Amino acid sequence: xxxxxxxxxxxxxxxxxxxxxxxxxxxxxxxxxxxxxxxxxxxxxxxxxxxxxxxxxxxxxxxxxxxxxxxxxxxxxxxxxxxxxxxxxxxxxxxxxxxxxxxxxxxxxxxxxxxxxxxxxxxxxxxxxxxxxxxxxxxxxxxxxxxxxxxxxxxxxxxxxxxxxxxxxxxxxxxxxxxxxxxxxxxxxxxxxxxxxxxxxxxxxxxxxxxxxxxxxxxxxxxxx
Ligand SMILES: *Cc1c(COP(=O)(O)O)cnc(C)c1O
Numbered sequence: 114x115x116x117x118x119x120x121x122x123x124x125x126x127x128x129x130x131x132x133x134x135x136x137x138x139x140x141x142x143x144x145x146x147x148x149x150x151x152x153x154x155x156x157x158x159x160x161x162x163x164x165x166x167x168x169x170x171x172x173x174x175x176x177x178x179x180x181x182x183x184x185x186x187x188x189x190x191x192x193x194x195x196x197x198x199x200x201x202x203x204x205x206x207x208x209x210x211x212x213x214x215x216x217x218x219x220x221x222x223x224x225x226x227x228x229x230x231x232x233x234x235x236x237x238x239x240x241x242x243x244x245x246x247x248x249x250x251x252x253x254x255x256x257x258x259x260x261x262x263x264x265x266x267x268x269x270x271x272x273x274x275x276x277x278x279x280x281x282x283x284x285x286x287x288x289x290x291x292x293x294x295x296x297x298x299x300x301x302x303x304x305x306x307x308x309x310x311x312x313x314x315x316x317x318x319x320x321x322x323x324x325x326x327x328x329x330x331x332x333x334x335x336x337x338x
Pocket of ligand 1: 169190311327328330
C-alpha cells in the first residue's frame with residue numbers, strides 16, 4: 114500500500130474519465146476516507162498532497178480534524194441526534210442529513226451555517242440510511258425553516274452489487290433529483306453537488322456526474338477493518 118501511488122493512479126483515472134465524459138477534472142473532488150486507517154496513513158496522504166478527508170464517527174472525526182485542522186474535513190455516515198452537539202461546529206461538510214429531528218438539532222447547536230448533503234437512499238435497500246427519492250423534495254422544502262442549514266448537494270450510497278447498470282441507474286437517479294432540486298431555486302438549497310462513488314464504483318459515478326467521490330480502501334487502504 115502506497116498512498117502516493119494510489120493517489121496518482123486515481124487522479125489519472127479521474128482525469129481520463131472526465132475527459133471521456135466531457136467534464137473538467139477540477140469538477141471532481143477526491144475525498145480520502147480515513148475511517149479504517151492509522152494516523153501514519155493519514156500523514157502519508159497529507160504528504161501526497163490530498164486536501165480533503167472524511168470520517169464517519171463523530172469521536173474520530175473530532176480527533177482527526179483537531180490534529181489536521183488545516184485540511185477540509187467531511188463527516189460522512191449517519192449521525193445520531195445526541196451526538197450533534199459534540200461535532201457539528203467542527204464540520205466543514207456534512208454528508209448525511211436524512212431526517213427532520215437531525216435538522217432541528219443541527220439548527221439548535223450550530224454556531225455557523227452548516228454545509229449539508231441530503232442523503233437519499235436511491236436503491237431503496239432497507240439496510241441503508243437516507244430518504245426515498247419521493248420524500249427528498251418535500252424534506253428539502255421543509256428545511257427553509259432552519260437558518261443554519263445549507264443544502265449544497267445530495268449524497269447516496271450505491272448498493273453493494275457488481276452490476277454496472279444497477280450502479281449507473283442509481284447514480285443517474287440521484288443526478289436527476291439534484292437537477293430537480295436545483296431547478297427549484299431555493300436560496301438555502303443551491304444543491305450543486307453530488308456526493309457519490311466509492312472505491313469500487315467511483316468511475317461510474319463520475320460518468321454520471323459525481324462532484325465528490327468518497328474513496329477509502331483504494332486510496333489509503335483499510336488496515337483497521
Ligand atoms: C466507508 C465509506 C466510504 C469509503 O468506502 P471504500 O469502499 O473503502 O472506498 C465512502 N462513503 C461512506 C459513507 C463510507 O461510510
